[in-house]
Amino acid sequence: MPGRREFLNTLMRGGILAALGLLSGAVIFRSRDGKSCSYGFDCSGCSRSKSCMLPAALEARQTVWQLDMTKCIQCGRCATNCVMSPSAVKCTHAFAMCGYCDLCGGYFKPGTKILTTAAENQLCPTNALKRKFIEDPFFEYTIDEELCIGCGKCVKGCGAFGNGSLQLQVRHDRCKNCNECSIARNCPSQAFTRVPANKPSLMRGLGKERPGTAAKKGGVDA
Amino acid sequence: MKIGKSPLNTIKFLENVSLGSAVFAMVFCVLIIVNYIQIKRADPLNTPAMTMLIEKLQNDPANDQLRQEIRTLDLLARKAFFTAQWQVRTGGYLLFISILILASCIKTIELIRVKLPEEPTGKPVLFWETTLLKRKWLVYSGTGLVVLTLLLAWLTHNDLGNTGSREPGAGSRYPGTGNRDTVSRMQDARSRIPHPASVTSSADSNTVEETSYPSWKEVKANFPCFRGPGSIGVTERSGIPTSWDGKSGKNIKWKTAIPLPGNNSPVIWNDRIYLSGANESKREVYCLDALTGKIIWTSTVDKIPGEPSQVPGVSKETGLAAPSLATEGRRVYAIFANGDLIALDMDGNKVWAKNLGMPANHYGHSSSLILYRDILIVQYDQRSGPAVMGLSGKTGEQVWKTPRNVKISWASPSLVNTGKRMELLLAAEPCVASYDPLTGKELWKLDCISGEVGPSLAYANLIVYSVNEYSTLSAIRTGENPKVIWENNEFLSDVPSPVANDDFLFLVTSYGTAVCYDATVGTKYWEHDFGTPVYSSPMLAEGKFYIMDKKGLMHIIKAGKDFSQISECQLGEGSFCTPAFTNGHIFLRADKHLYCIGK
Amino acid sequence: MKQKIFIIAGLLLLIAVIGIMFTDLFSGKKQEQTNPYDYKMGEIRKTDSNQTAYTELLTIKPALVEIHAIVNGDGDRIYVAGKNGLEIYKGDGKPDGNFSFEGVASCMAIDKRGKIFIGIQDHVEVFDQIGKPAGKWKSVSPESILTSIAVSNSCVYVADAGKKIVYRYDLNGRLINRIGEKDPQKNVPGFIIPSPYFDLALGKKGELWIANTGRHSLEQFSDEGVLNSAWGEASMAIDGFCGCCNPSHFAFLHDGSFVTSEKGIERVKIYSPKGEFTCIVAPPSAFTEGTRGLDLAVDSKDRIIVLDPERKQVRIFVKK
Amino acid sequence: MYIVRCTSFFLLFLLLPLVTLPIQRFPKPEFETNYTQPSTQIPVPRAELLAYLDVLVLLVALALVSWLVLKKRSRLWVFAMSVFSLAYFGFYREGCVCSIGSIQNVSLALFDHSFVLPLTVLLFFLLPLVFTLFFGRTFCAAVCPFGAIQDLVAFKPQSLGSRLNTVLGIIPYLYLGLAVLFAATGTDFIICRYDPFVGIFRFNASFGMFLFTGILLLSGVFIARPYCRFLCPYGVLLNWTSRFSRRHLTITPKECIQCRLCENSCPYDAIDFPVTDKSPESRPLMVKKMMMLTVLVPFLVLIFGYTGSRMQDTLAGVDYRVKLAKEVMALSKMQDAKAGSREPGAGSRKQVQDDSFEIKAYKASGKTESQVYSEASAVLKKFYLGGWLFGGFTGLVIAMLIAGRMLPVYRKDYVTNKGRCFSCARCTDYCPIKS
Structure with missing residues (x-):
């Protein structure tokens, strides 16, 4: 037995x-x-x-989560749906693309008359986007990552009035790389995808493409 | 450890520590929750006060005091935001530490405490006694579970939650009949997808009985009349097959012999197909199951008040049952060459019937029927007293009648939405005219067509296209002041109707030459000769033109600036009729049979 | 007894956990639909309909794959250039010819004799009326991105967004001089061109106007490069230019008024010869959001011809 | 052939810079001041090598714990190891990917060929199963951080009795079934979605997640390891494999002396008591029962499978594609109503502006309505089949459970239940016989 x-x-x-x-x-x-x-x-x-x-x-490469800006509609869920608080998604600036505008659509509240860095003019709710004078008429815009909450407000402004150099990206030093990203689940446009860990960025305009190719407007765009 | 010499003292001490840390943890827990609720309730970054102040400033940009106020408030708000975050985080760490202390204290106590093996209490349980009892219990609960499961199966399959699954495929198979057994409903679920996409869910179909007409969307989801919704030759159905062969039976799902001949094209509502046939002595309406091709019912059209005794003189190519039927999902309507008009319910019972008077028409009446809401519209352009009329679908009573000053026409009416209103478009020598389908009021007309008009109109993007042999092809911009925006008379059609979308106007002549024009400006893109005459009207589906020639060869051509033939499919039987479409299927009426093409 | 209470308490909590999971998974609740950080752009795009003085008369749908440049030729014929070709339409929208060439045309001009100058990436190509090549100028520089051409009786002006400069050529393509280089002594501030939108046009009297898009202003230069005057204000309000590089294109009406087009907030507006806002031709609602490169032309009847590259249409606006 | 491939790849890499070189970006302004533009920082993710280190630690921990459980039979050491695992796999590694969650990755990889499964994830899935197959559930004992944290708070464990254990014991099967179903259809990773402890490990989660954790841990004070016993889907797999383990923790190292001291030692009700008396049921009765069972099993499988397929819509309702289709449909219905009201003579209907983010994104994506519907109907089709399989699986589990109860039992000693025992080695402390 x-x-x-x-x-x-x-x-x-x-x-x-x-x-x-x-x-x-x-x-x-x-x-x-x-x-x-x-x-x-x-x-x-x-x-x-x-x-x-x-x-x-x-x-197979390990994969990490990344956000495809071409699909993003700036709904603000990156700020509220990440398991991390503040979110691991933050605004990232493609300096190579930036127009160094005086009137930056991502920085100023609509209707701003006098272009200063005063609180009443700033679009960013946490003062994370910094504006610095370079020389007439150029201004540099940088992001204080500690303050950025990934709300995408500036990204929307820059995309609408500028050339889209401000982009939302998953910051991999902060991302816990969850097996199933909670933002991905809630992203209305399914913009989150798994990308190979050795190519963790989906940013555009980092100096590798011809102006216009990103927006498919045939050489008359940036 | 110095404190206490006996383990008892250590335990006492650890107990106190754990009590303390438990209280600590509790306090932090409450604090964090309170903090969280606070943040949730009032987002410091989005205070209405701030928005108000900013608005004020925009109206009063010179107010420096206001400016200062905003800056202070903004600073405070951001501080509050980050402090709250800091508080939650720090509170969390402290909570964690206190719980850690608590847990380790308790664990240590457990370790230190001399474990006296518990005295086994009582006798070991009598295994089999309880087991037999348990088995009985298992049987009962098992039966209960099965019953519960079955109940769940019935209940969870609610039709509200079902809308999602229904939508992609189709609506309820049989509106108004809900009591079909579940197994066949599951079969429906599987065969749903290829069926006509009606948007009605079952929940809707209950209300369907109350409203006497379907929504325009529902109409568009079916194939309710000649040349599809609105009778403009365009269908939005998808997954249309592009290859079949009547000889080998490839992709021929079924074919059914139609008892009486007729040149009317099939119309479809949900999964039923309606067509008619007639000879000198008999007139019949048929209803077929789209799934199987079985004739569900046949209704003989006779004993109609005012029915003429003699057979009308018709040409062979028109026949006695040329006009296609129309339906709005409540009733089916049919008209025959002798002026017999009948309304049948969905089960083939006569609702009403009348004779419109023998039409004075030397080839035979061939204008198909069309419905707007529940108004049945009949184009009755004959030699004596040409008119267009609207009849109540429910009772057959005349709602309106508008006399027309035109010659005999063999074209069929079209119904289009011009953004502002629905317009009924008719073509006959000498004009293309538009009417309000609800009242019959003439909206506009434009003289641009002549001869014995056979082809119906095409319409897209606010442009109406009319064509007739020995006349011209005209593109007319609709509106209060209609205007011919371009015209051409290189290729003209005698029988087949043109079809258009935003980009292209497609035309096939009755001797078999296909032509494609730019819809807006009339540039000719290409022409192609099939070599075989065509009488059936081309249909536009999924960006492809479907043209059936008289020999039963279907030419499928891509709608594009360049001529690109996708395929040619032989039916093996001649055909005069225009194809009808559901998702994934084409229905072709040939000389003797009705074919269902699909997988 | 005590044991029972513990068990019940534990069980209740466990059931709560499972209940939470179950309801959360299957409840099908709608996700949060408010964005606390919303940037309400709709307000900015709204305009007062009373200010819109024009209405769309006609739409032409060119067959080209991409369209980028539009010019009104003699006889009010409309020339549309884009990828690999050019199409000509009569004023009423009927096609009146076309020809093809290699490359993506980004700008175009026609001289009095009907010669067509087309800017392709970094060089100018010249064609006659029927599309016969009549000259290919050599590339200005590999970094060049030509964005606008204008032809006067004696010379050709070419705007190069890549080099941020305007070149003056004679009619045969010989460079005469450069206009708009930064020169503090002459009080020329230089062009700020953050992205390839850099338009120029000849005014009523043949004077050269250039859009300094980075500064949101229109500047008038003499042939020698002297800055005579400038106007323009950066603002999201209707009377200003807003966004990265605006006005992206402009043209002149016969009374010397400016017709301007913008990206960002897509709109076409008219300014008086002095630079005062007059009226709207087409409000943002007339365009697909994200439309860029609304090239403009004006015909002899002062109809405003707008090239809409997003919808691939040529849209003609007339006064209401 | 291989060489050709290699060279072609080599050439491709050579060509890449050539392809990118002539492509330029829009020229920068020339700054007169000494301004240098900052470069965009792209942080790199955790090094891949570390993932292999994790696998190595897992392997070592599994081996060590197995040795501690089977050879050393020391609860204290096992406890120490569980603290280590909690620290390493929990607080240091912060949870992802864990063996429990890897079920979903494996299922998705099986059904979706575009999803590539890294080797490390596969190993995280396989190693504990293989170890369990040889040594029992030593993974649960002290390697899994989830088990460790629950072990830590099991202050007042109560015996639940066999009925409760049986009924609640069905939940993990359902959970496993659903998890595989949702993962395989590409819907969601529900195990990760309802991961109860990851928030603690990261000191960061939403409030709801923390609440969830809190409730579970609190219940864990009285019901030892509630997640492991009544939820963990990986536990189901471990349970199955453990039943056939080559070696397993025994209460006593030698002969059992029936002292009954271990009777109450197990907080997880995983000790089977001896059954020495014969079944009172006669043999013919038993045979009859067995025959009935052979009918019952397929019957239950079918009944439950059918129920599962009927729940197709409910199950598919979780999927985002189906959700979107529903919303789009609602929207188009609404627009219809509106269009209807614009027609002359129609009664005015209340206009509702639907502008949810999902709809906005759908509009921005340029997808057509029919595309959305056909995607959803493809998902629904999967769920129809999935519903049958999931239901059938549930039926099978229940049938097996019933069958298990019907079998005759004979046990001489107190033994650990190989399926349910977590090999925590608590009972060994109670046994008076020491090696």
Whole structure:
């Protein structure tokens, strides 16, 4: 009796081990659907897409969450829905794009008459966007990350009146990289995606693209 | 540890510490909650006071005192915001530390306390006695569970929560009949998607009985008349097949023989197809199941008051049942070449019928019916007393009748929304005219067409297109002062109607040449000769033109600036009729059969 | 007894946890729809309809893939240039010819004899009326982004947003001089061009006006580069120019009034020859949000022709 | 072939800079002052190497705890290890990815080929299962930070009795089923959504999350390890594997002397008492019962599967695509009503402006209504099948539970229940026999 039981046990153990192995195999070795590739490249141009049977998990990058600004509608949920408070999403400035405007749509409240840094003129609720005079007529705008709460107010202003150099981004030194990002779940435009950890940014205008390509306006845009 | 020499003293001490830390934790817990509620209730960054002050300043920009006030308030607000955050965080750390102390104290007490193994109390329980009892209990609760589950299955499948699943596919299969067994409803769930997308959920279909007409949206989700909603040759249905073969049966879901001949095209409401047929002695209306192709009912049209005794003289190509039917989901309406007009309910029972008087028409009456709300509109452009009339769908009573000063027309009326109003558009020599579908009042007319008008109108983007052989193709901007914005007479159609969208006007001549123009300015993009005559009207679905030629060959062409044929599909049987569409399916009436194309 | 209470208490709490999870998952409650940090842009985009003095008469839909530049030629023919081609329309919107070329045209001008000057990225190409190439000027510099061309009787003015300068060429493409270089002595402040919107146009008397978009002003220069006058105010209000680089385009009516277009808050407005706000041609609501590059032209009947690259339309506005 | 691939990739990398080089950005103003523009800082995420370190720590911890439980049989050391795990996997690593949550990653990776599963996550899923297969649930004993924190607060554990244990014990199966269903359909990671302790580990979470944690911990004072026993979906997998473990913690290292001292030692009700008397049921009766069971099992599976499929809409209602479709539909209905009222003669209906963020985003995305609907209907289809599977699974679990109760039992000694025992080694302290 105990012998038979032991044998059955061993059999089951072997079975479970095999099942686990099968499962891992299914996850590791599998054909890709040609949509994405763990190299972080788009598979569409890759000659091995579809038939590619490389062990996906072995070469798979860790992924992190990032926000695709092209989809963002600045609803403010990044500020309120992050498990961290203040949010790990913060405004990030692509300096390479900035127009150094005197009248910055991301900085000034609408209707501001006298362009000074006084409180009544500032759009940012926490005074996190700093304005500094460089030389006539240029101003530098920087972000105090400690103060920024990721509300996206300036991002909306910059996008509407400027060239969109102020962008919301997940700051990976603050992000806990939750398995399922709570902002992603609540993002109305599904703008949060998993990106390879070695390419954690989805910012545009960092000096790698031609003006206009980002907005697809054919060379007459920034 | 120095405090206390005996473990008893240590325990006492630890107990006091844990009590203290418990109180501490409690206090912090309350404080944090209070703080949290405070932040929730009044967001310091968004005070109405601040907004008010700023508004004031915008009206009074010179007020420096106000400015100062704002700055102070702003500073305070931001301070409050960050302090509250700091408080919550610090409070949290303190709470955590106190709980940590509490836990470690209790754990230490547990460790120190000499554990006297508990005296096992009582006898070991009699296993089988309780087990048998438990098994009985298990049986009862198991049965209860099954019953509960079944109940849950009935209850959770509520139709309100169901709207989501219904929407993508289709509405309730049978409006007004809710009591169908669940199993077949599940089958519905699976076969839902390819069916006509009606927006009604069951919840709606209960109210459907009260309103006597469907919403325009609902109409648009069906295929209620000749050339689709509004009768303009455009359908919004999707997943339309692009390849089939009548010979091999590829993608032919079913085909059903239609007993009597007729050149009317199928119309569809939900999952039922309606068409008619007639010969010298008999006139019939058929209802088919779109799923299976089975004829659900056949209704014979006879014993109609005022029915003429003689058979009208018609051309072979028109036949005795050329006008397509119309339906609004409450009733089905059919008209025949002898002027018989009948309304049937959805189960084929006669609601009302009348004869409009034998039309004086040398080829045979062929203007199809159309409905606006519950008004049945009949274009009755015959030799003597041409008119357009609106009849009550419920009773058949005449609601309005507008005489027309036109020649005989074989075209069918179209119903379009011009943004401001619904307009009923009719074409006949000498004019294209627009009427208010509710009152029959003439809104505008424009003389631009001549001859024996066969093709109906096309409409898109506030432009109406009219065409007739030996006349011209005209693009007319609608409005109070309609105006021909471009015209052309290179290619003209005798029978098939044109079709348009915002970008293109598409035309096929009866001898089989397809032409595509820019819709706004009339630049010709391309022309293509099929080599076979075409009598059926082209339809525009999913950016593709579907043109059936007389031999039953469907030409599918991409709506684009360049000619690009997607496919050609053979039915294996000649056809004069215009196709009808549901999601994923085309219904084609050929000489003898009705075909359902789809997967 | 005491044990029972503990069990019940623990169970109740556990059930509470499961209950919370269950209801939260399946309740289908709507998510928070208020944004405490909302930037209410709608208010800024609203305009007083009484100020709108124009109405849209006609819309032309060019067949080009992208459209970027518009010019009114003689006989009130409308020339539309864009990616790889040019189309010509009659004043009533009927097509009147087209031809194609390589590249994305960003600006265009036509001289009295009907020669068409097209700015493509960093150089100018010249075509005759039927599209026959009549010259290709050499690239100004690889960084150049040509954004506007104007032709007078004797010379061609070309605005280069990349180099932030205006070049004056003779009709054969020989550079005569540069206009608008920063020169404190001559009191020329220099152009501030934060993004490739940099328009110029010739006024009623043939005088050269250039949009200094970074400063939100329109400046009038002599051919020698002397700054004669300037006007313009940065403001989100209707009478000012707002945003990154506005006015993005401008043109002249026959009485010397300015027609200006903006991005950010998409609007087309008219200013008097002195630079006072007169009226609105098209309010922001007439455009798709995010439209950029509304090029302008005015025909002999003072109809205002607006190129809408977002909707890919040429829209003609007339006085109400 | 391989070489060709390699070289082509090499060439691609060579070409990349060439592709990007001539592309320029819009030129900067030339500053006259000595101003240099700052560069945009992009912080890098946690180094990938650290993820492998975590796996290593997990491996070592599992091995160590298994040794402590099976060889050393020391509750104190196991407790010490659980404090370490709490500190490392809990407070230092701050939770993600944990073995419990990795179920979802694995399910999603199985069904969605565009989702790539990193090896570390797979290992986090596999290692505890493999260890359990050989040594029992030593992962639960002192490696899982969730178990550790609950162990810490189990001050007054009460025995719940077998009925409560059985009934509540069904919950984890349902939770597992739902978690896999939602993960596989790409809807949500519900285990992470209702992760009760991650807020504590990070000292940062929303108030609601903290409240949730608080309630759970408070209940954990009286019901030891409530999450592990009555919620944890990974516990289900561990329970199954542990039943077939090669070695397992035993209460006594030698022969049991039936002293009954360990009877109340287990706070988790995981000790099975001896059953030495024979079943009073006759053999024919037993056979009859067994035959009934063979009918009952498929019956229950079908009934529950059917119920699950009927709940398709409720289940799919969680999915954002379905939610959006519902909203879009409501919107279009409303617009219809409005359009209707604009038609002449129609009664004026109250106009409601719907401008939820979801609708705004949908409008901004340029998706068509039918696209939204077809996406939703694809999801619904998945949920129809998923509903059957989930329901069937639930039915099977319940049927197995009933079948388990019907089997004859014979046990001589006090033994740990291999499925439910967390191998915490508390009972060993109570056994008078020491090695």
